[in-house]
Amino acid sequence: MADIIEFKKNLFLQKSNYLPMAELGIHPEIKSRYIGRQILSIEDEIEFWYKAGYDYVKLQPKADFNPAKIGISDEKSFKEDGTLNFNWATEGKGVINSFEDFEKFVFPKVEDFDYSNFERAKKNLPEGLGIIGQYGDIFTMTWEMMGFEAFSFALFENPDLIKALNDKIGELILSMFNYFAESDAVDVIWFSDDIAYTNGLLMSPEVLDEYFFPWLKKIGDLAKAAGKPLIYHTDGVLFDVFDKIIECGVDAIHPIEPKAMQIKEVKEKYGDKLCLIGHVDVDLLSRGSEEEVVKVIEKNIEQAWNNTGYCVGSGNSIPQYVKYENYMAMLNFMKALRK
Secondary structure, X not given: OOOHHHHHHHHOOOOOOOOOEOOOOEOHHHHHHHHOOOOOOHHHHHHHHHHHOOOEEEEOOEOOOOHHHHOOOOOEEEOOOOOEEEOOOOOOOOOOOOHHHHHHOOOOOHHHOEOHHXXXXXXXXXXXXXXXXXXXXXXXXXXXHHOHHHHHHHHHHOHHHHHHHHHHHHHHHHHHHHHHHHOOOOOEEXXXXXXXXXXXXXXXXXXXXXXXXXXXHHHHHHHHHHOOOEEEEOOOOOOOOHHHHHHXXXXXXXXXXXXXXXXXXXXXXXXXXXXEEOOEOHHHHHHOOHHHHHHHHHHHHHHHOOOOOEEEOEOOOEOXXXXXXXXXXXXXXXXXXXX
16 A cells, blocks of 8 residues: 655654665566556556555656757667656767757757646546656756767866856756646655765765756755655765765665765764665666565665665665566565565
């Protein structure tokens, strides 16, 4: 039985005897296998999240950043959620490396974003199930559209271009979070934007202070004003910026990447300020045994759960290549634990 109220209590660090699960993403093939048919509609999505034991269905607005209109190569594409989907991170130049490129790029307008799936989902939710509104990548999309190398040079040679692009992307995506905050269809807000990897930050704290944290703060302010919990996703090691993340109004951090941080240390240092989500290694889910998966979940619960402040989940997401049996072991363990 889903319980979005108890899920929110955990995110807000309020006492609860209910231990939730949470995932940022689950591959459609996994979802389809679970419900026995393709995921083709909002109703199918709702059925999966509910039957699998989650307390929410995660939705995004429909968005299109129009890559085809400027002739982006086949190596660069966009995800269905509108965020850039490169086969690999662009190391050289991207699609915007001058103000001329910036002016030519066909950005969507705020009014182009479609939220009808949220309203449709709200009408079809079973008892206890809520909705998470999720989007992201203001900072990531900025450097990806320029290319990492070009972005790095532009930090010194053309910061005005970075600011123009970052502001453009930021305002567009912030409008989505305005909707999440104001809509009675949305219970929880989730922002995703990677700023770190296993050994450190992607950029210096000064760069993040300029182009990332102001946007996270704006999203945090929206969530706080609406009384809705804010989850933030980033991979990597975050000890250098945890305090800034908390200052921006984030209530929960995902996914506590196991190769970057240990959940026990994060809990000891920040468990009184942040709900922790995840920490079951995707590699383990992909190559380990069911028994090993359960053992890690039990250890995570022991180290991070104290009747609040932890949600069981993977250390990133559930891609198509995980062992289905291992994912089922996680779901079945949690269902048995709640009985």
